[in-house]
Amino acid sequence: MDFKTILGRAKRGLREELRLYLVAVSSLAVAFLCVAGVLLAVTNLSAVAERWGRSGRMSVYLRDGAQPDDVTRLRVVLEGMREVESVEQLTSEDARRQFLEHSDVEADLAALPPEVFPASLEVSLAEGTSVQRVASISERIGSLRAVDDVETYRGWFDRLDGLLSAGRGIAGVLALLVALCVLAVIGNTIRLAVARRREEIEVMKLCGATDGFVRGPFVMEGTFQGFASALVAVLVLLLGFALLRGHLDASLAALSGTHVAFLQPWMLVALVLGGAAIGALGSALSLRRYLTV
Amino acid sequence: MARDPDSKVVRPFAFFRAGVQSDPSAARRPILVFEDVYKYFRRDQPTLRGVNLTIERGEFAFVTGPSGAGKSTLLQLVYRKHTVDTGRILFCGKDVARLKPKSIPYLRRNLGIVFQDFKVVRHWTVYENVAVALEILAMPKRLVRSRVAEALERVGLAGRGSERTENLSGGEQQRVAVARAIVTEPALILADEPTGNLDPHLAIDILTLFEEINATGTTVLFATHDHSLIAKRDHRIIGIDEGRVVEARTGLRSWPGAEERAASDPASGLHAVAG
Ligand SMILES: Nc1ncnc2c1ncn2[C@@H]1O[C@H](COP(=O)(O)OP(=O)(O)OP(=O)(O)O)[C@@H](O)[C@H]1O
Numbered sequence: 001m002d003f004k005t006i007l008g009r010a011k012r013g014l015r016e017e018l019r020l021y022l023v024a025v026s027s028l029a030v031a032f033l034c035v036a037g038v039l040l041a042v043t044n045l046s047a048v049a050e051r052w053g054r055s056g057r058m059s060v061y062l063r064d065g066a067q068p069d070d071v072t073r074l075r076v077v078l079e080g081m082r083e084v085e086s087v088e089q090l091t092s093e094d095a096r097r098q099f100l101e102h103s104d105v106e107a108d109l110a111a112l113p114p115e116v117f118p119a120s121l122e123v124s125l126a127e128g129t130s131v132q133r134v135a136s137i138s139e140r141i142g143s144l145r146a147v148d149d150v151e152t153y154r155g156w157f158d159r160l161d162g163l164l165s166a167g168r169g170i171a172g173v174l175a176l177l178v179a180l181c182v183l184a185v186i187g188n189t190i191r192l193a194v195a196r197r198r199e200e201i202e203v204m205k206l207c208g209a210t211d212g213f214v215r216g217p218f219v220m221e222g223t224f225q226g227f228a229s230a231l232v233a234v235l236v237l238l239l240g241f242a243l244l245r246g247h248l249d250a251s252l253a254a255l256s257g258t259h260v261a262f263l264q265p266w267m268l269v270a271l272v273l274g275g276a277a278i279g280a281l282g283s284a285l286s287l288r289r290y291l292t293v
Numbered sequence: 294m295a296r297d298p299d300s301k302v303v304r305p306f307a308f309f310r311a312g313v314q315s316d317p318s319a320a321r322r323p324i325l326v327f328e329d330v331y332k333y334f335r336r337d338q339p340t341l342r343g344v345n346l347t348i349e350r351g352e353f354a355f356v357t358g359p360s361g362a363g364k365s366t367l368l369q370l371v372y373r374k375h376t377v378d379t380g381r382i383l384f385c386g387k388d389v390a391r392l393k394p395k396s397i398p399y400l401r402r403n404l405g406i407v408f409q410d411f412k413v414v415r416h417w418t419v420y421e422n423v424a425v426a427l428e429i430l431a432m433p434k435r436l437v438r439s440r441v442a443e444a445l446e447r448v449g450l451a452g453r454g455s456e457r458t459e460n461l462s463g464g465e466q467q468r469v470a471v472a473r474a475i476v477t478e479p480a481l482i483l484a485d486e487p488t489g490n491l492d493p494h495l496a497i498d499i500l501t502l503f504e505e506i507n508a509t510g511t512t513v514l515f516a517t518h519d520h521s522l523i524a525k526r527d528h529r530i531i532g533i534d535e536g537r538v539v540e541a542r543t544g545l546r547s548w549p550g551a552e553e554r555a556a557s558d559p560a561s562g563l564h565a566v567a568g
């Protein structure tokens with residue numbers, strides 16, 4: 001079979017059905033944009049989650065009026081642990097100052113007395129300390145006399161993790177829906193194209209064209225539509241990202257200490273190739289139903 | 294382009310690859326044989342009932358009969374639009390009915406088919422309409438160009454390749470269809486009422502065109518119910534009525550009074566001879 005001839009026919013088909021295909025591609029680009037957008041959100045969310053998970057941190061809040069001796073002993077215990085990298089003591093006054101620095105709060109909050117902010121030992125843990133280990137350390141330390149409470153930030157992390165798996169779920173469902181929608185739209189477009197080109201299909205078959213020769217151009221046209229839609233979606237997302245990046249970056253950095261990231265290159269490639277593959281599948285399925293060769 | 298009828302024209306895709314070309318008797322064998330062919334579209338009423346027919350290489354034959362007699366069906370069985378229910382159709386000695394669906398395109402590459410409604414692609418140029426038959430064969434572009442030009446010249450459309458086909462007159466469009474049918478140099482041309490949509494003057498032109506093609510060695514089966522056309526020529530006539538071949542003799546014109554009868558009642562001429 002002659003690939004060049006088939007490609008030539010596909011190009012011609014694209015030219016002749018340009019309006020039809022433009023409509024299909026633009027609506028499919030919107031669908032792909034939704035998937036790409038959710039993927040982008042998930043990517044950034046998981047970057048935050050990973051950072052939080054990695055930066056093992058623990059705040060050991062000291063009881064009001066804890067004896068300096070007890071606090072020193074506590075420090076020694078903590079520093080003796082393998083997982084502990086550093087321990088920093090934060091007085092009530094330090095805590096108040098840090099809080100005021102990090103948040104744009106109103107003046108009346110600034111008037112709060114230092115006692116509201118408990119003194120603490122800020123413990124940073126070695127990377128990769130397991131969740132169970134953090135929990136057992138927290139339990140052991142929590143029973144000591146000078147300790148009021150231990151915050152492992154586990155709750156926050158759990159919540160973010162939940163959000164992340166919800167995001168992944170949504171992305172998965174959305175991707176499936178979009179795939180079906182693309183299949184349907186491209187299938188329909190190809191069906192229309194087949195109907196419009198009945199005449200030439202009949203002529204080609206009477207002249208002895210094989211199945212592949214008749215179907216080939218339509219499959220290529222479907223593939224191209226899927227490819228073009230996904231590509232347009234990626235480009236639009238990239239443009240939006242470039243425009244909003246500065247804005248997003250500032251808020252995300254303040255919130256979590258990470259920078260916004262775009263989709264990984266392999267994700268972009270997968271999206272565009274996936275679009276092409278679904279386009280090919282959609283046209284092939286449509287041809288099976290509407291083109292009896 | 295003029296060839297001896299017996300010369301071995303190299304076919305781009307011989308569906309009968311094995312045998313025929315190497316068999317010295319092939320050239321003398323009939324090109325098309327119907328053996329007791331039955332075709333049923335309805336269970337109780339066969340459209341063709343027991344058709345026996347032999348078409349020799351290089352023949353020009355009219356297929357005629359009243360409307361609904363089964364002329365189109367007869368031709369459609371040859372190019373496998375339909376398949377016989379019983380019996381055999383041998384094209385170059387090969388049973389067409391037993392071809393697998395995948396082989397049907399290769400059968401059709403050895404046939405040239407022309408229809409009453411032209412079946413040209415109206416928004417294509419004349420050139421494209423003819424070239425498509427060669428592109429299907431994956432023929433190199435240069436060769437396509439020269440062979441299309443040659444075919445257009447043979448049908449009297451030299452130099453009109455770049456025109457949009459829908460701008461041509463009916464007679465010219467049918468010439469485009471004929472050019473497409475002959476450009477691959479098929480062994481057999483099936484023409485199903487090719488003059489049905491044309492006025493009598495143009496009909497003669499197209500008939501003459503087919504005769505010129507026949508003169509170069511191509512076998513032509515020409516279905517028509519236009520007896521005034523048949524009466525003007527001395528070709529073999531295959532009459533079909535109610536699914537049977539009722540008459541197969543040469544030269545309606547050679548029978549005394551045939552022309553008058555044909556003019557007054559198209560069918561009577563045939564039955565008079567058959568009876
Ligand atoms: N695909 C089909 N399905 C059902 N019946 C068919 C089909 N094709 C033909 N027939 C029937 O077979 C009979 C012969 O049809 P055919 O087209 O061969 O006649 P014809 O001799 O070509 O007539 P005309 O001169 O009008 O073209 C008709 O009764 C027709 O209804």
Ligand SMILES: [Mg+2]
Binds near residue numbers: 486
């Ligand atoms: Mg007919």
